[in-house]
Amino acid sequence: MSMDLEREIAAPELDAQEFDNYRPSEDEEFMNPKQLAYFRRKLLAWKNDILRESKETLDALQEESQNHPDIADRASSESDRALELRTRDRQRKLISKIDAALKRVDDGSYGYCEETGEPIGLARLDARPIATLSLEAQEKHERREKVYRDD
Structure with missing residues (x-):
């Protein structure tokens, strides 16, 4: 997909210069169209990078399939x-999480915690755009996991 087409799909409400320089801010309405476009672009770029790396990996594996004496x-x-192959499997799982995040962008639920319904912080989403839980809910989830794991 060309970068121009990706921009058109990802951020129709931003011109090219705004698109490249925009960063979400706490001063804006949460998950406004610009923020949604920003995160859509970030998710699509991440997915495209993974797919490109996977293709390069497959090409390298095919070349390397020679017999070593x-x-x-x-x-x-x-x-x-x-x-x-293990790395590629992790990337495959990551792509499905990216696709799920893109669906949440489309249905309007992106950026909101699946457990509490509260907004997930912009800094957390910027660092981990596939996040589905707020920081507090994630910490609570990890504490529960640790308790059960220690048994």
Whole structure:
């Protein structure tokens, strides 16, 4: 997808210069059209980066699928391949979370905690745009997990 097309899809209400320089602010109405466009763009760019890296990984794995006569080289190559495949699996799961976040942008629920309905902080969303819980709800969730894990 070209950057111009991505911009048009991601932020129709921002001109190109605003689009590149805009950062959400606590002084604005929460999840206004500019903020939604900003996070849509951030999510799409992240997804595109992951897909590009995955394609590069697949290309490299296909090139590397040669037979190594030395057993140490073969073992090293297989270890590298296993690591790449695990990374790719994590990225696949991340893409599904990005897609879910994009759906929340579309349905108007993006930026709000799934447990409390309260706004998730802009700084948290900027750092982790796929966040579904507010910082407080996430900490509470992690404390519950820790309690059950210690049993």
